[in-house]
Amino acid sequence: MTYLNVQGVDNVVVNLAALFPGTSQLITLPHQTEEGRTSHAIRLGGGAVGSRNAVVLLGGVHAREWGSCEILLNFAIDLLRAYQANSGLTYGGMVFSAQQIRTMLDTLHIVVFPLANPDGRHHSQRPGGEYMWRKNRNPDYCVHHEDCSGVDINRNFDFLFDYRTAFDVDSEVMVTDDPCDHETYQGPHAFSEPETRNVQWLLDAHARTRWFVDVHSYGDTIMYSWGNDKNQTTTPTQNFRNAAWDGQRGLANDPTYGEYIAQADLTVGQNLAQAFCAAVLPVRNRAYTPKPSFDLYPTAGASDDYTFSRHFVYPGRQKVYSFTVEFGQQFVAPMAEMQNIIQDVSAGLIGLCLAAPATVPAEPGDKPAGDKPTGPPSGGPFHDPDTPASGTGSPIVTTPVAVDVAAKKK
Numbered sequence: 001m002t003y004l005n006v007q008g009v010d011n012v013v014v015n016l017a018a019l020f021p022g023t024s025q026l027i028t029l030p031h032q033t034e035e036g037r038t039s040h041a042i043r044l045g046g047g048a049v050g051s052r053n054a055v056v057l058l059g060g061v062h063a064r065e066w067g068s069c070e071i072l073l074n075f076a077i078d079l080l081r082a083y084q085a086n087s088g089l090t091y092g093g094m095v096f097s098a099q100q101i102r103t104m105l106d107t108l109h110i111v112v113f114p115l116a117n118p119d120g121r122h123h124s125q126r127p128g129g130e131y132m133w134r135k136n137r138n139p140d141y142c143v144h145h146e147d148c149s150g151v152d153i154n155r156n157f158d159f160l161f162d163y164r165t166a167f168d169v170d171s172e173v174m175v176t177d178d179p180c181d182h183e184t185y186q187g188p189h190a191f192s193e194p195e196t197r198n199v200q201w202l203l204d205a206h207a208r209t210r211w212f213v214d215v216h217s218y219g220d221t222i223m224y225s226w227g228n229d230k231n232q233t234t235t236p237t238q239n240f241r242n243a244a245w246d247g248q249r250g251l252a253n254d255p256t257y258g259e260y261i262a263q264a265d266l267t268v269g270q271n272l273a274q275a276f277c278a279a280v281l282p283v284r285n286r287a288y289t290p291k292p293s294f295d296l297y298p299t300a301g302a303s304d305d306y307t308f309s310r311h312f313v314y315p316g317r318q319k320v321y322s323f324t325v326e327f328g329q330q331f332v333a334p335m336a337e338m339q340n341i342i343q344d345v346s347a348g349l350i351g352l353c354l355a356a357p358a359t360v361p362a363e364p365g366d367k368p369a370g371d372k373p374t375g376p377p378s379g380g381p382f383h384d385p386d387t388p389a390s391g392t393g394s395p396i397v398t399t400p401v402a403v404d405v406a407a408k409k410k
């Protein structure tokens with residue numbers, strides 16, 4: 001097995017949906033990338049959109065974090081195959097029963113968008129490209145230099161986007177409005193990039209999304225809200241919408257500002273992060289650490305804060321418990337280790353999905369957990385993910401090279 005190229009990732013998504021028509025649905029994202037690529041996602045679980053609560057899983061936001069695509073594709077393949085075979089799933093020492101898998105796919109929609117930034121991945125993988133590329137490939141914003149291009153998709157969401165106003169000048173908020181920055185250029189305005197608008201569209205299209213996980217590397221962590229400042233549960237007026245606190249956000253050790261989160265929501269975030277870690281550990285004894293996003297560094301415009309913030313900003317929107325996974329110990333793991341990581345994170349995601357339904361109230365008409373499936377299972381033989389079934393995109397053979405990445409941003 002090797003890492004998939006961009007076409008290979010897309011082939012797997014399209015072919016999976018074709019092979020499992022009763023239990024999955026292909027989703028075509030509406031916004032083409034700068035280089036003209038159309039992205040696809042896949043929704044696992046039968047029934048119409050809006051008939052169930054949904055989990056949205058996102059990958060491939062940062063170009064060099066290759067394995068997130070492989071994790072999410074293998075996760076989808078494993079679930080669809082196990083459901084069809086009425087079998088459980090075993091990852092090392094972690095065992096999920098057939099009933100648990102059935103319950104997941106009979107009661108949830110699991111929306112898997114494995115490659116949000118295909119142009120960036122292509123640039124990271126192609127000969128002559130930049131292996132440690134992070135952003136997309138939009139060339140529009142630097143007019144002075146030939147070689148400045150790209151926006152950090154994970155800074156382009158609408159959450160405290162105007163960081164110069166929102167944050168303390170002494171905050172080391174990890175974002176910049178300098179289009180020549182190689183790492184964290186935020187773009188000219190929120191949602192300036194098609195990749196970001198695709199994620200927004202996916203959330204809008206699944207109004208019953210209640211949980212969101214953005215899969216990145218690296219760090220062996222899973223992070224819950226918030227990412228702009230330390231959490232506090234006592235002063236609701238200290239929040240990202242309140243301009244009275246502009247210029248005071250993003251400091252770790254000040255006694256002044258903390259981002260408000262209701263204790264009940266903080267508990268849900270902690271518990272689901274813990275459920276993820278508890279399912280990872282038995283696989284091969286990797287200890288993932290749950291922590292608030294802010295503990296990594298302060299951010300603005302990140303996907304997890306945007307997704308959790310939506311229900312405050314737009315009345316009527318569902319509350320979405322949001323997480324960022326940082327898997328592994330390097331951006332691109334050697335494939336032998338990547339296959340272990342795929343097992344770790346797949347188990348963690350299943351653990352999170354199994355614990356998730358209890359964290360929100362049931363809606364009238366929801367199917368009770370544990371119901372027997374209706375109708376015969378669908379699908380057929382599936383090609384291994386490193387063998388694109390249509391043959392139009394061959395996976396690249398890659399020997400990850402040692403790169404000093406200690407100072408890079410995740």
Ligand SMILES: [Zn+2]
Pocket residue numbers: 061062065216217409410
């Ligand atoms: Zn990342």
